Ligand SMILES: Nc1ncnc2c1ncn2[C@@H]1O[C@H](COP(=O)(O)OP(=O)(O)OP(=O)(O)O)[C@@H](O)[C@H]1O
């Protein structure tokens with residue numbers, strides 16, 4: 315049967331809260347068993363709404379969601395096989411960590427004799443074996459996080475849903491937890507949908523990424539494909555493209571107020587069409603002399619207007635008379651030369667044609 | 678934003694800032710900074726004074742409970758005696774009254790909580806602003822009417838020629854004697870206590886995130902199990918607070934037993950009233966009053982010991 319390999323099918327699903335625009339607009343995708351999907355999008359793009367519809371907490375105003383061929387809302391929530399980690403965790407404060415993890419097993423009438431051992435296994439899985447008898451408020455944020463994950467996984471759900479569970483953690487802990495997610499998910503092979511607005515997290519943990527904006531799915535791709543071939547300027551902006559050039563298309567590039575820049579058309583675009591080119595800060599070459607940018611397809615000069623020290627690298631903001639009104643952001647990695655270019659000094663910069671991605675302007 | 682820069686560039690602050698400065702200056706003179714460690718006690722002083730007066734009154738009551746009433750002179754006896762307490766202990770009537778008060782307040786707590794819980798739950802959880810407002814108005818309307826007027830209302834509704842009996846007759850049931858019975862007193866008390874219980878329960882329920890219930894559902898609990906394993910335990914502080922308030926208020930209630938019980942369903946407070954204002958036996962009345970205080974304190978103490986103070990602890994625990 316074809317259906318066996320398919321866990322989740324979201325079929326032209328829309329959600330209209332009746333406030334003008336749709337919170338989710340004709341979302342359509344399939345997710346295969348065992349895959350880790352991340353829904354990436356800015357605040358208010360409809361991620362939580364989509365997730366809650368998949369969990370069956372919200373009924374779509376149009377379309378259908380099936381899990382293994384069965385509509386999600388065919389069963390009441392407590393009969394579904396979906397583990398969910400909520401944005402605010404929603405742990406039970408009157409229970410210990412172990413009792414929280416045991417809760418779904420008791421509710422789902424597992425054999426009581428097997429419960430303690432299984433709870434221990436899962437607390438070990440999330441490295442909380444020593445904290446089993448702590449109350450929730452006696453645990454740190456990251457530890458509470460892991461209790462929530464163990465609780466959502468322990469009853470072998472077919473589907474695991476994560477609603478920005480890491481958003482509240484500090485960066486280091488968040489990065490640790492991202493890897494831990496990845497490890498646990500691979501270990502158990504559970505199909506997972508994760509929601510986040512952190513592009514790094516999406517790239518690190520996912521097999522596939524869906525980028526959402528304004529309720530619409532902008533692109534569904536693997537992390538590498540998303541990074542290399544963003545479908546439009548919005549997606550590009552979300553995966554780290556920071557300098558945008560608005561102009562009209564030319565053969566092999568874009569013209570901005572008379573300046574021709576070499577670039578790559580991402581789709582078939584006729585000359586003269588309004589377009590938007592985007593380039594990453596790390597793909598712009600920077601130097602004091604023209605030689606430094608000799609092998610670039612586009613070579614320009616400008617002035618340093620700002621410099622931001624980011625620790626492992628410097629971010630220069632350049633202004634260029636040939637590209638009026640554009641802030642050009644350039645990363646500069648040279649551990650010994652933080653003060654190489656002073657603010658106001660003239661610099662040469664440029665890029666290769668393949669690095670400036672050109673998209674159709676109007677979305 | 679208030680513009681603090683005047684036309685000539687001079688800073689101009691609003692008048693109330695000057696008033697605050699003046700007040701602060703005055704406070705500095707009356708209560709210098711070095712007195713700051715005692716500020717807490719200063720703020721407590723009025724309350725402490727009130728308690729002190731109460732304690733003085735109690736001492737006086739205790740004193741008068743140790744004198745019996747001399748029936749020939751209608752004056753308290755000279756010598757100290759425990760006679761009044763013996764009278765209470767030996768009297769089947771008083772024991773019955775004490776028992777009735779305890780049992781009545783127990784039943785009131787049970788029924789009030791059973792009714793107040795779903796009421797508060799809907800009040801807190803409803804998405805409809807109209808429902809919430811309607812529930813709040815329905816809750817506070819009887820509050821404004823006052824206990825005596827309300828009891829009087831019940832007299833009219835439950836009387837032999839009242840609304841309820843008219844309705845009973847309409848459906849072919851014989852007229853009942855509803856007034857002046859124990860269940861009616863409890864009924865009146867429950868109706869009186871409901872707003873207090875809801876007011877104590879609602880904050881406790883508000884503190885339970887909706888997501889926690891959704892989570893419990895997604896983890897496999899049906900609504901009954903969500904209620905039993907999650908909502909009730911998490912609402913515990915509110916339940917304890919409501920129990921404490923409702924039990925003490927109904928244990929010591931006067932108006933409901935007096936009016937709906939019609940003298941046949943007296944609680945301790947009614948017996949005390951009779952001693953003070955009917956038989957003018959101050960000694961016996963005082964003994965009963967002290968007994969009531971003792972029983973109430975024991976009850977509260979027992980609930981404290983068993984469950985903690987709930988919402989009344991104001992974050993003292995956890
Ligand atoms: N219950 C609701 N009633 C009306 N509008 C809603 C409701 N829930 C969400 N919305 C609207 O739907 C849109 C999508 O909301 P949603 O919560 O799905 O965003 P999100 O992508 O999860 O954002 P965030 O990253 O901030 O959590 C928003 O514009 C929001 O205002």
Ligand SMILES: [Mg+2]
Nearest residue numbers: 361362363478
């Ligand atoms: Mg959200």
